[in-house]
Structures are given as structure tokens and as C-alpha cells.
Amino acid sequence: MLAHFRGRRVICALFVTLLFSVFLLTSTYKEDLRESVDRWHNSWSDPQSTSQLRSPFDIFQSNGSSIHPHPIDTLLNRSIGSWQSLLAKRSYTQTQAASAYRARRGRHPPPHFDKWVQYAQAHGCVIVEDFFDQIYRDIEPFWGVPAEDIRRSASSSSKKISIRNGTASQSTDEWHFIRHYFDMFKTIEKYLPDVDIPINVMDESRIIVPWEEVGKLLGSSHTTQDMFITPLVHQYSTIEGDPQTPDDETAWSALVPYWDAVRVGCPPNSPGRQALSDTNFSSPPEFSSTWPEGSHLGYVSNWTSARDPCIHAHLRYLHGSFVEPISISTTTKMLPMFGGSKLPMSNDILLPAALYWHDEERFALQSRRISWNSKRNEVLWRGTASGGRNRAENWTRFQRHRLVSILNGTQIRMALRQQDELDTGLLNGTEKLPVIFPLPDQDLYPLQSSALGLLPEWIQVVSNVAFTWLACFPGTKSFGCSYTGQYYRKGFKMPFDRMFYAKYLPDVDGNSFSGRFRAFLQSNSVPIKATIYSEWHDDRLMPWMHFLPMDNTFVDLWAILEYLFSHDELASWIGSMGREAAETLLRKEDMLAYVYRLILEYARVSDDRRELMGWVEAQDSK
Ligand SMILES: *[C@@H]1O[C@H](CO)[C@@H](O)[C@H](O)[C@H]1NC(C)=O
Ligand SMILES: *[C@@H]1O[C@H](CO)[C@@H](O)[C@H](O)[C@H]1NC(C)=O
Ligand SMILES: *[C@@H]1O[C@H](CO)[C@@H](O)[C@H](O)[C@H]1NC(C)=O
Ligand SMILES: *[C@@H]1O[C@H](CO)[C@@H](O)[C@H](O)[C@H]1NC(C)=O
Ligand SMILES: *[C@@H]1O[C@H](CO)[C@@H](O)[C@H](O)[C@H]1NC(C)=O
Ligand SMILES: *[C@@H]1O[C@H](CO)[C@@H](O)[C@H](O)[C@H]1NC(C)=O
Ligand SMILES: CC(=O)N[C@H]1CO[C@H](CO)[C@@H](O)[C@@H]1O
Numbered sequence: 001m002l003a004h005f006r007g008r009r010v011i012c013a014l015f016v017t018l019l020f021s022v023f024l025l026t027s028t029y030k031e032d033l034r035e036s037v038d039r040w041h042n043s044w045s046d047p048q049s050t051s052q053l054r055s056p057f058d059i060f061q062s063n064g065s066s067i068h069p070h071p072i073d074t075l076l077n078r079s080i081g082s083w084q085s086l087l088a089k090r091s092y093t094q095t096q097a098a099s100a101y102r103a104r105r106g107r108h109p110p111p112h113f114d115k116w117v118q119y120a121q122a123h124g125c126v127i128v129e130d131f132f133d134q135i136y137r138d139i140e141p142f143w144g145v146p147a148e149d150i151r152r153s154a155s156s157s158s159k160k161i162s163i164r165n166g167t168a169s170q171s172t173d174e175w176h177f178i179r180h181y182f183d184m185f186k187t188i189e190k191y192l193p194d195v196d197i198p199i200n201v202m203d204e205s206r207i208i209v210p211w212e213e214v215g216k217l218l219g220s221s222h223t224t225q226d227m228f229i230t231p232l233v234h235q236y237s238t239i240e241g242d243p244q245t246p247d248d249e250t251a252w253s254a255l256v257p258y259w260d261a262v263r264v265g266c267p268p269n270s271p272g273r274q275a276l277s278d279t280n281f282s283s284p285p286e287f288s289s290t291w292p293e294g295s296h297l298g299y300v301s302n303w304t305s306a307r308d309p310c311i312h313a314h315l316r317y318l319h320g321s322f323v324e325p326i327s328i329s330t331t332t333k334m335l336p337m338f339g340g341s342k343l344p345m346s347n348d349i350l351l352p353a354a355l356y357w358h359d360e361e362r363f364a365l366q367s368r369r370i371s372w373n374s375k376r377n378e379v380l381w382r383g384t385a386s387g388g389r390n391r392a393e394n395w396t397r398f399q400r401h402r403l404v405s406i407l408n409g410t411q412i413r414m415a416l417r418q419q420d421e422l423d424t425g426l427l428n429g430t431e432k433l434p435v436i437f438p439l440p441d442q443d444l445y446p447l448q449s450s451a452l453g454l455l456p457e458w459i460q461v462v463s464n465v466a467f468t469w470l471a472c473f474p475g476t477k478s479f480g481c482s483y484t485g486q487y488y489r490k491g492f493k494m495p496f497d498r499m500f501y502a503k504y505l506p507d508v509d510g511n512s513f514s515g516r517f518r519a520f521l522q523s524n525s526v527p528i529k530a531t532i533y534s535e536w537h538d539d540r541l542m543p544w545m546h547f548l549p550m551d552n553t554f555v556d557l558w559a560i561l562e563y564l565f566s567h568d569e570l571a572s573w574i575g576s577m578g579r580e581a582a583e584t585l586l587r588k589e590d591m592l593a594y595v596y597r598l599i600l601e602y603a604r605v606s607d608d609r610r611e612l613m614g615w616v617e618a619q620d621s622k
Helices: 002-045 071-087 094-105 113-122 129-144 147-155 176-191 211-223 258-265 313-317 354-358 399-406 409-424 455-462 496-501 517-522 536-540 557-565 568-585 588-605
Strands: 160-164 167-170 195-198 376-384 463-469 502-507 526-529
Touching (some): 094 113, 113 176, 129 211, 129 536, 160 176, 176 588, 376 399, 409 455, 502 568, 517 526, 536 568, 536 588
Parallel strands (some): 376 463
Antiparallel strands (some): 160 167
């Protein structure tokens, strides 16, 4: 009786909780809508408003001295040209695809290449050999490792997917990355040779082999590139027996600071290799007073080098991945390890990220597309303060905190005032703001808003950026946090789809790459992206044309925004180009074609007869 009564009470309580959470959900959702719409109108349609800006376009009305051509015009022009020449290399037939392969790779294609071409064509994939470059950056060093070692290390992994006789299996289903990848491999299992595919279940990169060592491996790899040998072996070996029971023998290291594990992967003369790790992060970071290294008049000119911590050594104290990553487990041995993202100097092998395959709700475009003209002239970002483990002693160095601060008008105003006080020596007793972003510099980035003295106000008007969780350490139950609570206001959580009502979507790294990027591209808004991570799609997206690249310090962000707001038609075009790229080159079919080809290469390099293996046209193989 009592038990029965209790049961009813529990059910009752559950029901009330359910009702309450439904209420809470709908009300925060509404509040969120109201919040941004109100904020939007109040800022300049309210006659009482003290704002000098009647619209976000006001600052462009005065006849400012904008440069002609703007550096972004030049970069965009260059990108359009590069993209056209890339697409001109498209292969339409098996013969074209094979000769493009031989020309670019210096080898014969792997066995079953003809089947791969058929698959890609049947699924409407655009075959441009360059789109697959990442596979070769990842696989090439393994030609210097004995095939038997690759196989042994792969089969000894306890977290792997195996292919045997056209069937995929997983060694464990405890990890969601493995479950998603297993699902992905299942769809193409019948095409794949026998292999073991160790999966990285962590966010962070795992394999960082010293640069000199990679050089040696690549050296031996080149000696195996021989186009004069006619491949005699046209089939992959089978692996007898079931996938091995794991006996993971790798000694994983948790070397702290992580930067010291990472920089061995940089070339000896690079700034990154030579920069000793920083360990005192208690003061706000310092920023360079020059344009970013390798930029074109301050704007990203080479997207590969802009993402490279070996070149931008200051990232060791400006990115959470190096300040304090959540987990560290690396090795300097060249072992196969597959994952969705990696640092550019690491030797992990890239797959399309599991999140992209799985279409996780948080990261997927669900609803119908919003037309450009229905989108708001707004810069929008919501998210948690991830990026590593932020603490009182180091949070000023985290990229997400930097993004939310640099797009906060109040903080810009306070930072400028503090700078004035410092310059004039008139130090006020007012509370000091830790200034964690680079201050505006009219010599480097002439801003129209700054020229009018309206940068803080302009940013306040255009930006709708906030944290939904401060992710402090030690953790807190509510949003607030003893060391960052006073600098950030809680932004209401926003369903992912609602973000696409904003034209401009900054996208920065979390604990590793940002899983939002693909959906941002699909949304036909304009992603403004900074990252240090490499992904499978890097060779098939064109910066400036499909998305806007920015420096990892965000020093160029305000200038990029001014450019976009003053070139609405062009911005709309970039949004539509990004969408087109996502819809033709980043589909699940494209991911599968990439993985299919990757596994053919991986199976060949793991095969004892690899130097004799290859595919040739029937009429050639005499
Ligand atoms: C961009 O290219 C177009 C046509 O190729 C040319 O007319 C224009 O002057 C170029 N603009 C810049 C800034 O290079
Ligand atoms: C491999 O699979 C095929 C069918 O897909 C089956 O006929 C064959 O017996 C299998 N071979 C082995 C060794 O299991
Ligand atoms: C870290 O740097 C701050 C100032 O930048 C200094 O006050 C503090 O003593 C330093 N801490 C350590 C452990 O060196
Ligand atoms: C871009 O930078 C990378 C890495 O620093 C370099 O290898 C590549 O040659 C550069 N590309 C161009 C077009 O300059
Ligand atoms: C100092 O603070 C007072 C009040 O807080 C303010 O009115 C004054 O303008 C400040 N002085 C400077 C130089 O910012
Ligand atoms: C902007 O900065 C001010 C001052 O630090 C802070 O009070 C406010 O909450 C910040 N806004 C957001 C959205 O974080
Ligand atoms: C890499 C590094 O030194 N991270 C530090 C961040 O701050 C905490 C607290 O001081 C240290 O424990 C970490 O080592």
C-alpha cells in the first residue's frame, strides 16, 4: 500500500517536473526571441535611445577614407581564380582520374581504384584529385614504416573498427565516436578490404612524431614511388581469423605542458619549435602590434599557415588546447590512429568527423533554409566556455572568452578607457577589466567606426554574442563563477536552427575543432572562422569564397565585420557559395567516397606486398 502510494507520488512528481520543464523550455525560448528582438529595436528605433547610431549601417554613411581596393577584394578575387582552376581539373572518366592520380601522387592508384571511381560517379561526387590531398599527407609517412608494424599496432588497439570479408565490426560500443564511425563503415563495408582501424575516442590529437623522424619516414616513402614498375598485385590480402583481442601495448604519455609534446612536430627552425612553453598564464595575454605573420595587409592570405601553431608560436598562450587541454594522451611513435580532427603537426589520420556523419542535433541543419533578406544584420554566437579547462589562473588565454569579449561593446569601451588612463597617467580607482583581446589600432586596421569614435557602440548594436555556460573549474551549479562571472552575462540557449537568422556566424574552436562548421556552411549565412585544427574537408573549401577566415587572435575581426556590413550583396553571395559547396562537396556521399579511398590507401600501405600493388588500366597491364 505504502509502496503503491509512493509509486503514485513519484509519478505525480515526475509529471509536475515534466510540465515544469516544458514550461521552462518554451519560456526561455520565448524570452530568447524577445531578448534579441527587443535589443535589436531598442538600439535605434527608440526615440529616447541615447545611441548615435540609427542603424548598423550609419557608420558607412560618412565619407570615410576606405582603401581601394580593399585587401579583402584582392583576396576574394584570388580565391575565385584558384577555385576556378581547381574545378577545371575535374575528372569525368576513370582514365582522367587515374592519370590525375599518377601525376599528383607519383604512384599507381591502389587496387580497386576503378571500383572507387565507379562509386564516386554513381554517387554524384566531384572528383578533383586535389580534394583528396589530406589522405596523402596522412598516409605517406606510413610508407616508411614496415607494413607488419602498422598491422600489428592496429590490431592490438582496444578501440577499433575492423573489416573482414566485407563486414565491419566494432571492438566496443562504449564510445559514441566508435558507434558513429561503425555506422559509417557499415554503409560501405562491402567495398572495403580487410583492415583494422583504431579510433581516437578523445577530442585531442594523439600521435605527434618528431619532425625529423617524419622527414626520414617520408624519405623512405619516396624511394617506393616508382611509376616504371608495373603493379603485379591487383588484390588486397585477406586477414585470417577474427579481429584480434586487444593487447594494447602502446605507452601513452600525458606530458605536461602539452605544448612541449606538440612542438616537436614543428620544423627545427620554425618559431613554434623554438618557443619554450609558457606556464604562467595569470596575466592577460600580450598581442603583437603588427599584422599577423604571412597575412595580406592584415588579412588571412594562406589559410594553411594561418592555422599553424608552428608558425604562430604565440598560440601556445592564446589557445585553450595548449593552455590546459582536458585530456592528454600522446605518443611519438608513428601508429595508425583515426579521428575527426587534429593539430596540423600531428600524425593522426583524418576521417570526416563523427558529428558530421551522425548529424547530431546540436550540430545539424534541421529546418528549411532562411533567405538572406530574412536574416538579421547581426553577428551571433552562443556556446559554452570550453576550449580546455579554464581556471582562475589561466582563463584570459582561452579563445572563446576572447571571442565573447571582443564582441562585447562594454568591454571594448572599458578597455579603451583603461588604455587612455594608462596613457595619461590618470589612473582612476575604478575596477580594472582584464583586457584579453587586441585593442583597435587604426594604423593596422583602419575602422570606420573607430574613426567616428563609435566602435564600442557599433559592436554593441551588431553583436548578439554570449556564453550559455562558463564551464569553470572547479565547477559551479549555476552560471556564475568566481573569476569570470562578473565579465560575462548568461545568454539564453538557442536552438541551433535559430542561429541561422543571423547573417554572420563566428566559429572558433572548442576543446578541439568546431562541429558547427558544416551546418554553418549549409545555412547560407556567412561563417567567420578561426581554428588551429585540420579536418578532412580542408582541401575542398576555399577561404574568402565559401567562408571568411580570420586570424586566431581575432585582431582582424572588427575590420572583417565592417567589410561585410558595407558589402551586403557580396556577403550574400559568399553565403550562397558556402551553401553550394556544402551541398555538392560535403554531403554524406562525399564523406563516404573520401573514406572509401582512404581505406584503400591504408590497406595497401599495411600490406607486405605494397610496393607491387596498384591499379592499371586493362589495356596497359600486359
Ligand atoms: C577582381 O577581378 C575582376 C575581374 O577579374 C577585376 O575587374 C577587378 O578589378 C579585380 N579586383 C581586384 C580588387 O583585384
Ligand atoms: C565471405 O563472404 C562471402 C559472402 O559475402 C561468403 O560467401 C564467404 O564464404 C565468406 N568467406 C569467408 C572466408 O568467410
Ligand atoms: C605570474 O606572473 C604574474 C605577473 O605576470 C606574477 O605576479 C606572478 O608572481 C607569476 N607567478 C609565478 C608562479 O611565477
Ligand atoms: C601556405 O602555407 C603552407 C604552410 O606554411 C605552405 O606549405 C604553402 O606553400 C603556402 N601556400 C602558398 C600558396 O603560399
Ligand atoms: C574617474 O572616475 C569618475 C567616476 O567614477 C569619472 O567621472 C571620471 O571620468 C573618471 N576619470 C577618468 C580619467 O576616466
Ligand atoms: C559585456 O561585458 C560587461 C563588462 O564586463 C559585462 O558586464 C556583460 O555581462 C558582458 N556581456 C555579455 C553578453 O557577456
Ligand atoms: C599548461 C599549464 O601550465 N596550464 C596551467 C593552467 O593553470 C593551472 C592552474 O594554475 C595549472 O595547473 C595548469 O598547469
